[in-house]
Amino acid sequence: MTPPDRDIPDHEAADILAAEFVLGTLPLEAREAAATRIRRDAHFALAVARWEHRLAPLNAGYEDVPAPDLLPKIEARLFGAAPKRQSRKPAFWKGWFGGAAVAAALGLAVLAYLPTTPQPFRPLTTLAAENSDLRYEVGLRGDDLRIAHIAGAGADAAHVHELWLIVGNAAPISLGLITGQETTLATTGLAPGMVLAISLEPTGGSPTGAPTGPVLVTGVIEKL
Structure with missing residues (x-):
């Protein structure tokens, strides 16, 4: 766990806690508190969902082992x-x-x-802006968002596009960085009326946990 004497921003501390929750390294009391926080804190729930998405490929290295039949003994x-x-x-x-x-x-x-065909992404919203040819199409499948770069110039070598979720007057929540023509990001708790926005940030993403560059395009979630 993070040393208690290290002074780190709140958003970084929440992200570290989310990672420890997903990895299963928290003691029981802290894990129960984190589980309660997931139900009450949308920012923290999204951080947990992102870590689950990042670490999911690690499961491919393990195989299910059947439990031994101990009942006769x-x-x-x-x-x-x-x-x-x-x-x-x-x-x-x-x-x-x-x-x-x-x-x-x-x-x-x-x-x-038998192999199953994955469900397609359902169109969710279009991110665009007046006086700009930049456009992203956003689709939803379960808790996964697919952000497809449809038109306009992408970020230059010194910058990156970062996706944000805006809920009412609350602080924007970073959903992750957009790389390539299509990017899939984990999310949870989306609802109609929420806003998705993309800002221009330094390479590596916002250093503050909040948008630091100009907001390039936005889109409203009309329905799920």
Whole structure:
């Protein structure tokens, strides 16, 4: 965890806490407090969503391991070993039924591993401005935003475009940096009436946690 004597801005402290929550390194009391904060603080909930999105590729390096079947051992220890029954040759219909069940199970297993087509992004809003040919199209799929650069010049080598969420009179919330023609960013808690905006920031993003450069384009979320 972050040393308590280090003086860091509040927005950086919240981002570090969100990362520790996603990584699972917080002690129980701090984790419960962070979970409560997610439900009450939209800024913090977005920070957690961004860290989950960043760290999700790490899961690809691990495989699910089936839990061991401990029930027979537990029952034997509690109640003693059950007497062995004499095996009987199964009747024809029982053997057929067992084979059919195995075939059905194999069929379901094959279906479970068939590739599924991901749902497309739904159009959410267009980011534009008067007297500017810069335009971004924004789509939504679950908690993922796709920001596509449609027209106008991108940022130069010394700058970057940064996406912000504006909710009423609250301070803007950074959703992340836009790189390339299409960028996918994690978000949560979107609602009609919220505003998305893009500002021009130094390479690496805003150093203050708030927009420092000019706001280039904006768009209102009309419906989800």
